[in-house]
Amino acid sequence: MENAIADANMPWPVNAWYVACTPDEIDGKPLGRRICDQPMVFFRGQDGAIGALEDFCPHRGAPLSLGFVRDGTLVCGYHGLAAQCSGRVANMPGQRVGGFPPIRSFPVVERYGFVWVWPGDPALADAASLPHLEWAESPDWAFGGGRFHIACDYRLMIDNLMDLTHETYVHASSIGQKEIDEAPVRTRATADEVVTSRIMDGVRPPPFWQMALRGAGLPDDQVVDRWQICRFSMPAHVMIEVGVALAGQGGYDAPDAVKASSIVVDFMTPETATSHHYFWGMARRFAVTDTALTDSIRAGQHKIFSEDLEMLERQQRNLLDYPGRRLLLLNIDAGGARSRMMIDKAIAAETSVNAHPVRINASSATAP
Missing domain, CATH: 3.90.380.10 (Naphthalene 1,2-dioxygenase Alpha Subunit; Chain A, domain 1)
Structure with a gap:
C-alpha cells in the first residue's frame, strides 16, 4: 500500500487531535466516519483497545465499517477478512493472508468521554497534547x-x-x-x-x-x-x-x-x-x-x-x-477572523515549502 500524503488544499490542519465519536457509538459494532476527508472505521478490539483504520478492505475495497467485530478483530462484511486494531490482517476463511500489507491505522485515544483521532503524521501524535478538560x-x-x-x-x-x-x-x-x-x-x-x-x-x-x-x-x-x-x-x-x-x-x-x-x-x-x-x-x-x-x-x-x-x-x-x-467584516467578527488566522497558520506550517509533505506510514501504531 502506498503511503498517504496530506492534502495541502484542504482547509484544516491534519496534525491535530479531533473528536471522532463517543464510546457508545462503537459499542459492539464498527463505526464508519469520514474525518478530514479520510474514510475511517472505529471499533473496540481486544482488551478494550480502540482501533481506527482506513475504511477500505485490502481484498476487494469494501468498506470495513459494513462488517462486524469478532474476538477483538474487525471482520469485513464482504468476504470475512479480519483485521486487528493495529491494521494487521489476522485471518480470512480458507485463505492465506499472512503476506497482506497492514491496513492504514490512525493514532486514537479514548479520554474525557470522547474518542479522539489524529489524521496526520502518526509520528507527531502525542496523547499529552490533548486539551485538558x-x-x-x-x-x-x-x-x-x-x-x-x-x-x-x-x-x-x-x-x-x-x-x-x-x-x-x-x-x-x-x-x-x-x-x-x-x-x-x-x-x-x-x-x-x-x-x-x-x-x-x-x-x-x-x-x-x-x-x-x-x-x-x-x-x-x-x-x-x-x-x-x-x-x-x-x-x-x-x-x-x-x-x-x-x-x-x-x-x-x-x-x-x-x-x-x-x-x-x-x-x-x-x-x-x-x-x-x-x-x-x-x-x-x-x-x-x-x-x-x-x-x-x-x-x-x-x-x-x-x-x-x-x-x-x-x-x-x-x-x-x-x-x-466578498463578505463584509465588522468588529463583532474579530473572534472568528482571528481563529481562522490561527487555523491558516497551522495549515501553512504543515505545508511549508521548507518542509517535506506529511507522509503517513500505513502501519502506524495506536497512540497510548
Missing part, C-alpha cells in the same frame, strides 16, 4: 451533550460560536435578548487561544436561563448579570463560559450560591470541505446530581443548535452559489 474529570461538574452532522464548512460554525450576536435573532425564543447586541464585544488573542467576551449587567434572564436558575434553586424572575466568554483553541474547539448571577453579586466572579454558570462545549470535526461533525454539550457546576435537569438542558441545547443548523447550511449553499462575493 477539567469538567470531564471532576465530580463537581455534570455534562450532557450530543452530535449533529452539519452540511457546512466547519469554520462557519467557528465563526458562529465566536460571535454570539446572532443569538438575538436566531435564538430569540430561548437565549437571545436585545442586550446582546448592545453590549460591547472584547477580543484578545494569545499564542494558544482566541477569546471574545461580552458582559451584560442588569438584564432579564431569557427563557433558557430562567430554566437554569430554577435548576440551581434560584429565583427566575429577578434581574441578573450575564456573561459570555468564548475561547477558541486548535484545531477546532470552542469552549464558551456562560452564565447568569443575581444582579449586584459579582457577576462572573459571584459565589456559586447565587449564580448558574456553565461551559458550552463545542468540538468541530471536519468531514469534507462543506460538511462537519459537531459534538456539542454543556458542562455545569450547579445541581450536578439532577439528571432530569441534565436532560432538560440537553433538550434545550438541541433545539437551540437545530436553529443554528438550518442557518449555517443555508449560508453554505449561498456561499457556493455566489463564490465571487
